[in-house]
Amino acid sequence: MMQQQRRALLRAGTTVDEMVRVLADDILKGLLPPGEKLDEPKLAERFGVSRTPVREALGQLSAMGLAERRPNRGCVVATITDHRLTEMFEAMAELEAACARLAAQRMSAGERRALSDLHQQSADLVHKGALDEYAAFNMQFHSLLYEGCHSGYLADLVSTTRSRVAPFRRAQFNVLGRLRKSWDEHDAIVTAILRGEAETADRAARAHVIVVSAASASFVSDHRSSTPEEMSDA
Amino acid sequence: MMQQQRRALLRAGTTVDEMVRVLADDILKGLLPPGEKLDEPKLAERFGVSRTPVREALGQLSAMGLAERRPNRGCVVATITDHRLTEMFEAMAELEAACARLAAQRMSAGERRALSDLHQQSADLVHKGALDEYAAFNMQFHSLLYEGCHSGYLADLVSTTRSRVAPFRRAQFNVLGRLRKSWDEHDAIVTAILRGEAETADRAARAHVIVVSAASASFVSDHRSSTPEEMSDA
DNA sequence: CTGCATCGAAGTGCATGCACTTATTGGGCC
């Protein structure tokens, strides 16, 4: 059949970029669970393109750590060991703590106010027990924290790490009472930052992540596929 | 001409993986300086393959942050602003500090001995002024530190960051007296780790990176290309 | 001589097709 023709006129970036965006999103949201096979012909049909751009997209996803490619044996959504997940939370604790410490030292008055306002607004969601809305707020809260450290690269590292653990921490707020505790932990962080107490903010952020880590710890094994060799990666 | 034939028999992984390794290495070593054009036909000829695997390799390099792709306008080795470099060093200081702190708490007796031995051996290189050998030792030293934190993900993050700044910190030990100072800074880190003094190790590692940062700071502008829009990325 | 449109070459983006590898299934043998 005829080759591409006038697809380019409708397209913003390249087809590959768009596919990477969509697939990464699907993985982070859990639509494509860890271990899921990423079949080239299927994806080619889904996106209405040939296998060539699909292959490029899969290569990039695996370079990003969201997928794993086994030469000649296909590509799957990245799996993880519970040991590796523990390590990732540990690193996230360090990164969030560093962000919080720097934010306490560097945030402008406006940034502090924005963080405080957002935090206060979320109190309502706790009362209402609005899980989904609180989850959305939670993302915003942490994003403000990352921006507040005024170090874009550090913010990128912690965002990336947060994304990578995302597929393994679904349903975290469903645990009863976790909502309220999360808010209290945020409160400790906000208070320290507003006061400019760097070390207190560091410790509060670290503690917050460690609690989240514990709440997510038992989730991995459900998604572990049966390949034993993945135990050796960390 | 005839297609591929029996290339696969000689090959370990895939052609693409090999190209990514080689190109990443060239970039980190400075053989391909920041801003250098990565021309698909040229690379295809260099590696003796068609453009398809070259394109995949470039996509992966850019997903790793080592290259930048402009749609329809080619691919270049990643450039960086001096602001961004400062941020990267800042993040590296945090990461190295965290590694050193955890290493002080977690390293086994054997690991401590290995670190100490390596460090003591390097004293010779300082006396001889052996810049290249010291640089090689320096990499080993930091690798041991990363492993010593017993958190593979954290080690990956700091290794990756170190790789990314590598193209911009060439000739760092050439500065007179830097060699000796570097050794002294390492000594402070090693001493703290051997004593298990986590906070001291944290501060020593942080200080070490900050000094390195200052020594490299003026290097970027030489490699800045002329595109003004890259100022807005951080 | 300068500014702008046009043409051409070079280079990028993707479709298609062939070679090779891996997974699977159905028969022959013990």
Place this chain on the structure above:
DNA sequence: GGCCCAATAAGTGCATGCACTTCGATGCAG
């Protein structure tokens, strides 16, 4: 019946070729 192996199907890896975009050169008007 269980085991092995060949034949086949499915899927991955890369080469090739066409369509589209960008960039530079050339020619013409002002």
